[in-house]
Amino acid sequence: MWDKAMIDMLLEGIKDTLYMTLLSTFFGYVLGLPLGIALAVTDKEGIQPNAVIYRILDFIVNIVRSIPFLILLILVIPLTRALVGKSYGPTATIVPLTLAAAPFIGRMVESSLKEVDHGVIEAAISMGARTRTIITKVLIGESRTSLLVGVTIVLGTVLGYSAMAGVVGGGGLGDIAIRYGYYRYETEVMIVTLVIIVVLVQLLQWLGMLLSRKLDHRKK
């Protein structure tokens, strides 16, 4: 069973999984980073408190986050078709993955930015820094290790989600695991794909932690 075709398929699966995970995480941050910044800034302890904006964003994030990914996947099929042209395959899966990741990323970013010591923010304010400078130079600059740890967690989560897309023919390792392991009872193939997924998550985790430790100047 371990012929070239199988190995090629697994390699293709790894490629598709990484493609979906990385692009979805990237687009997720395009939406989620501003969202997280807005949440942190408009919070009542933030630098520009605004109860109305905070509550609206908070509500949207909670709604989207409480939709199970499998259902979101099906729910956004019309949008996926409109954006990508088809509703299956790795590229199409990026749409629901991005939508699921964005609010999650927003929360991660929000909590990272809120870790920045209030005294440090106040020091910047006392020197006349405006909201923009505080966001870019103090909030993001000072929480970068935490933000990076966040990216690592998001990558792992999105990779997990991408496997679920296999149910609707999303492509990638999860797709292979479901097709061979579940529909054809070829348990070995499923286990091999699982091992690959675990190794990939570990690798991303290790890389992220390594990078964040390198950038951390707070402790020795």
Place this chain on the structure above:
Amino acid sequence: MDEKELLRLEHLHKEFGGNVVLKDFDLSVKKGEVIVIIGPSGCGKSTLLRCINGLEAVQSGKITFEGAPVEKNSKNISQIRQKIGMVFQSYDLFPHKTVLQNIILAPCKVQKRKKEEVEQEALQLLERVGLNDKKDAFPRELSGGQKQRVAIVRALCMHPDILLFDEVTAALDPEMVREVLDTMLELAKQGSTMLIVTHEMSFARAVADRILFLDGGELVEESNSPKDFFDHPKTERAQKFLQTFEYE
């Protein structure tokens, strides 16, 4: 208004949810004056400093700095804050930035000055406080006293017209206090206008042109002669307060 008057507070009233912190407080600060504010904990000293650069809003009263009103959310508050340097008890250096980056951030990003020029000035100031070899160090590599001297340099690099010191030695180990106070004494000698909240009484005596004794949000006693104030406080409350520093 007096020509040399830099800062004026009129009838300031500040409270936190019914708890009155400043009561009908007046103060006028002239250019070059060194004013030391003392008083028991919770008497409103720190709040007073925080109101002066608009970190806290007041319920009523007026703060005027160089002729312009200071209001927490006004349009020109950023301009005013650039002219009011503040040093905090907890240093509040940016932990992920080097000493030099800490100092040049606001001059470059807020005042839009040229990086080379600011860096040069920062290095000169660091040399003056004896820390030029620490320019590339991160805050965690510095002692408390060194951190506080960097914080003072950070404030100075903005070219403020007045400096506010909020219990800057309160978090320091005793042997570090001296180096910070010496730096401040040096600034006072050079004619900086300073408003200092401190519990270091002998320092207050040495540095102050004027002593303000606050209790319960009110100005209880004011003296243009620190020596007289410390040797013969007029009010009973000041006498009691000063006695807590004596051991016999």
